[in-house]
Amino acid sequence: xxxxxxxxxxxxxxxxxxxxxxxxxxxxxxxxxxxxxxxxxxxxxxxxxxxxxxxxxxxxxxxxxxxxxxxxxxxxxxxxxxxxxxxxxxxxxxxxxxxxxxxxxxxxxxxxxxxxxxxxxxxxxxxxxxxxxxxxxxxxxxxxxxxxxxxxxxxxxxxxxxxxxxxxxxxxxxxxxxxx
Amino acid sequence: xxxxxxxxxxxxxxxxxxxxxxxxxxxxxxxxxxxxxxxxxxxxxxxxxxxxxxxxxxxxxxxxxxxxxxxxxxxxxxxxxxxxxxxxxxxxxxxxxxxxxxxxxxxxxxxxxxxxxxxxxxxxxxxxxxxxxxxxxxxxxxxxxxxxxxxxxxxxxxxxxxxxxxxxxxxxxxxxxxxxxxxxxxxxxxxxxxxxxxxxxxxxxxxxxxxxxxxxxxxxxxxxxxxxxxxxxxxxxxxxxxxxxxxxxxxxxxxxxxxxxxxxxxxxxxxxxxxxxxxxxxxxxxxxxxxxxxxxxxxxxxxxxxxxxxxxxxxxxxxxxxxxxxxxxxxxxxxxxxxxxxxxxxxxxxxxxxxxxxxxxxxxxxxxxxxxxxxxxxxxxxxxxxxxxxxxxxxxxxxxxxxxxxxxxxxxxxxxxxxxxxxxxxxxxxxxxxxxxxxxxxxxxxxxxxxxxxxxxxxxxxxxxxxxxxxxxxxxxxxxxxxxxxxxxxxxxxxxxxxxxxxxxxxxxxxxxxxxxxxxxxxxxxxxxxxxxxxxxxxxxxxxxxxxxxxxxxxxxxxxxxxxxxxxxxxxxxxxxxxxxxxxxxxxxxxxxxxxxxxxxxxxxxxxxxxxxxxxxxxxxxxxxxxxxxxxxxxxxxxxxxxxxx
Numbered sequence: 001x002x003x004x005x006x007x008x009x010x011x012x013x014x015x016x017x018x019x020x021x022x023x024x025x026x027x028x029x030x031x032x033x034x035x036x037x038x039x040x041x042x043x044x045x046x047x048x049x050x051x052x053x054x055x056x057x058x059x060x061x062x063x064x065x066x067x068x069x070x071x072x073x074x075x076x077x078x079x080x081x082x083x084x085x086x087x088x089x090x091x092x093x094x095x096x097x098x099x100x101x102x103x104x105x106x107x108x109x110x111x112x113x114x115x116x117x118x119x120x121x122x123x124x125x126x127x128x129x130x131x132x133x134x135x136x137x138x139x140x141x142x143x144x145x146x147x148x149x150x151x152x153x154x155x156x157x158x159x160x161x162x163x164x165x166x167x168x169x170x171x172x173x174x175x176x177x178x179x180x
Numbered sequence: 181x182x183x184x185x186x187x188x189x190x191x192x193x194x195x196x197x198x199x200x201x202x203x204x205x206x207x208x209x210x211x212x213x214x215x216x217x218x219x220x221x222x223x224x225x226x227x228x229x230x231x232x233x234x235x236x237x238x239x240x241x242x243x244x245x246x247x248x249x250x251x252x253x254x255x256x257x258x259x260x261x262x263x264x265x266x267x268x269x270x271x272x273x274x275x276x277x278x279x280x281x282x283x284x285x286x287x288x289x290x291x292x293x294x295x296x297x298x299x300x301x302x303x304x305x306x307x308x309x310x311x312x313x314x315x316x317x318x319x320x321x322x323x324x325x326x327x328x329x330x331x332x333x334x335x336x337x338x339x340x341x342x343x344x345x346x347x348x349x350x351x352x353x354x355x356x357x358x359x360x361x362x363x364x365x366x367x368x369x370x371x372x373x374x375x376x377x378x379x380x381x382x383x384x385x386x387x388x389x390x391x392x393x394x395x396x397x398x399x400x401x402x403x404x405x406x407x408x409x410x411x412x413x414x415x416x417x418x419x420x421x422x423x424x425x426x427x428x429x430x431x432x433x434x435x436x437x438x439x440x441x442x443x444x445x446x447x448x449x450x451x452x453x454x455x456x457x458x459x460x461x462x463x464x465x466x467x468x469x470x471x472x473x474x475x476x477x478x479x480x481x482x483x484x485x486x487x488x489x490x491x492x493x494x495x496x497x498x499x500x501x502x503x504x505x506x507x508x509x510x511x512x513x514x515x516x517x518x519x520x521x522x523x524x525x526x527x528x529x530x531x532x533x534x535x536x537x538x539x540x541x542x543x544x545x546x547x548x549x550x551x552x553x554x555x556x557x558x559x560x561x562x563x564x565x566x567x568x569x570x571x572x573x574x575x576x577x578x579x580x581x582x583x584x585x586x587x588x589x590x591x592x593x594x595x596x597x598x599x600x601x602x603x604x605x606x607x608x609x610x611x612x613x614x615x616x617x618x619x620x621x622x623x624x625x626x627x628x629x630x631x632x633x634x635x636x637x638x639x640x641x642x643x644x645x646x647x648x649x650x651x652x653x654x655x656x657x658x659x660x661x662x663x664x665x666x667x668x669x670x671x672x673x674x675x676x677x678x679x680x681x682x683x684x685x686x687x688x689x690x691x692x693x694x695x696x697x698x699x700x701x702x703x704x705x706x707x708x709x710x711x712x713x714x715x716x717x718x719x720x721x722x723x724x725x726x727x728x729x730x731x732x733x734x735x736x737x738x739x740x741x742x743x744x745x746x747x748x749x750x751x752x753x754x755x756x757x758x759x760x761x762x763x764x765x766x767x768x769x770x771x772x773x774x775x776x777x778x779x780x781x782x783x784x785x786x787x788x789x790x791x792x793x794x795x796x797x798x799x800x801x802x803x804x805x806x807x808x809x810x811x812x813x814x815x816x817x818x819x820x821x822x823x824x825x826x
Binding site for chain 2: 026029030032033034036037041069072073147148149150167168170171173174
């Protein structure tokens with residue numbers, strides 16, 4: 001009986017403890033998996049990775065919300081022979097070679113500035129910011145009913161010279177900016 | 181309860197041992213664990229992951245001033261449930277007992293019976309009870325479980341919003357939008373109590389705003405055992421198919437059209453001729469949501485169900501239902517919800533000479549309107565809800581079902597709520613129109629035109645808290661006062677026939693429901709609850725109820741549920757469901773401990789394998805003894821399943 005009671009206490013401490021997981025961890029784990037998936041469902045124009053040895057870059061602009069998850073997911077992975085790497089940026093003008101850019105904006109104005117600065121470059125812009133599509137972003141990860149949905153603006157992808165596969169478009173919500 | 185507490189402790193012990201072993205085995209690699217699994221998921225699967233795993237589906241549920249528990253798609257998949265009633269076992273606030281291969285007794289807050297009549301069940305907005313006995317034929321409520329988004333289980337009255345029959349609870353089964361079920365899914369399963377089952381589903385887009393899915397599913401559930409341990413031969417085969425279309429007509433408008441058709445041959449009596457149960461239904465629903473104007477939902481459905489009992493008696497029911505609901509924010513403080521409903525049930529039976537519902541054909545009309553106002557007394561802190569439904573039915577005319585609710589949210593993650601509500605169970609055909617003849621001139625049971633609605637006044641008090649993202653706790657308690665509950669009244673002497681149904685029982689019940697969900701670690705979720713129920717029913721003066729007030733229910737006093745979900749490296753999942761169910765008093769069923777376990781392996785994006793064991797602790801056991809057919813026992817069983825995604 002004593003043995004049981006000890007186990008019972010152990011269980012209770014397990015159940016009633018809050019220390020294990022901080023909020024939002026799982027959310028960004030899943031979002032990191034989405035970013036990795038995008039590398040497989042989007043085609044970049046020839047020449048966007050120059051030499052054979054050059055990496056395929058996933059950039060994070062602003063604070064990194066993924067912790068180590070993104071790094072773990074892409075570790076050792078390649079896209080068309082290019083090794084996936086992560087670049088961390090503070091400002092848009094630091095962005096050199098970049099294929100996917102996750103924007104974690106400081107404020108709304110910031111998004112528009114970044115999008116404008118990247119105009120004409122073949123970068124798949126991704127964010128979870130509410131007004132991201134309106135600001136001219138390509139993919140927004142939105143949260144509906146506790147699950148993540150993909151919103152895609154195909155017109156902006158085309159402008160950037162990117163081809164999004166039918167498979168990705170099939171599961172995504174097709175949206176266009178609401179400028180009024 | 182002595183042996184009961186032993187069971188309880190051993191179940192907890194079991195879970196603990198699991199933890200401790202896992203800590204040894206996988207403790208170090210927990211960080212990379214999910215990463216490996218996540219990489220194996222397809223886009224569709226990623227989109228179905230719940231990002232805060234502690235269930236708080238819609239914000240509304242979290243603030244709701246009522247006892248709500250949610251069974252998620254993950255819970256269902258992880259439990260290995262094969263049928264909808266099995267999935268309902270995952271709500272700790274329900275009493276769910278398997279009677280035989282195809283029949284179940286399901287209720288909330290007591291009064292459980294094969295003919296339980298105090299629970300309202302909706303599948304995608306379609307009410308599925310039969311006016312024959314105001315209960316549910318569970319053997320035709322088949323939903324492809326992989327298409328279920330969630331099941332909301334509300335214990336306690338919901339008469340104001342849902343209408344008559346939402347006396348002790350409401351089960352709301354909500355399937356996924358076809359937007360979330362794209363691609364091809366093929367699955368097959370077989371095992372010791374499952375001769376076979378298979379499903380095919382295909383979903384896609386027709387243009388950018390219209391998505392669809394079509395499905396076909398079939399199964400044959402194996403026989404249960406008789407009390408001697410021999411096969412009872414009550415196998416239950418079933419075929420079903422259907423489709424769903426979701427059209428996002430505009431940013432503000434969504435239209436859903438869905439339809440199902442089924443054919444089943446349940447055989448609870450293990451008779452030479454099985455029951456034939458056929459049906460089809462179609463639902464169309466239009467949701468409009470726009471800022472600054474009232475939201476509304478307009479829904480219409482047609483449901484046809486036919487049942488040939490194999491002995492010459494058959495039932496044919498066509499239900500036509502139209503429903504409108506709207507929500508409007510009036511100023512800063514008031515949120516009004518209002519709506520109307522119209523339902524016609526065209527009910528036709530083919531009677532036997534000895535056994536009859538008279539008249540054989542009856543049109544049952546139901547129309548209702550409701551209005552509810554949620555008043556914010558202190559912004560984000562104190563809300564007061566007052567509302568009522570006024571419903572008219574063919575048997576008793578107008579019924580009034582009001583409720584008052586108060587929700588106090590002292591802090592963002594904590595709500596204390598209280599409610600007083602009234603709900604009624606309106607007469608069903610069995611109460612008013614049922615006759616049993618010994619000979620053409622001697623009536624044994626006679627219908628009673630004076631049978632009135634059963635009434636409930638419920639007092640509820642609840643507390644819900646989410647101290648952190650990974651833990652939520654909900655405690656609900658209730659005191660229910662019932663009146664005019666059905667009794668069986670003997671006729672005049674000397675023989676005491678004909679027996680009629682009367683309203684001769686009253687009494688009260690009280691109890692509590694505790695529900696806990698905990699994301700213990702990244703890879704381990706525990707969910708479960710404890711439900712306590714006490715009943716005190718008595719015969720009213722003037723009634724001579726031959727069952728002394730006890731015939732309508734057979735409920736456990738204590739129930740415990742623990743569901744454990746563990747994700748391991750390499751795409752392996754281990755799910756365990758432990759249920760302790762206290763003894764049932766009359767007919768007596770011993771307490772039991774149900775143990776189901778599932779091991780699943782996501783081999784890659786396209787393939788998932790799983791093996792499930794049910795009722796592992798006993799060779800065979802009984803969960804419920806019905807007055808008819810003869811009692812059955814459920815055998816320990818194992819099945820394997822292959823799921824392919826393309």
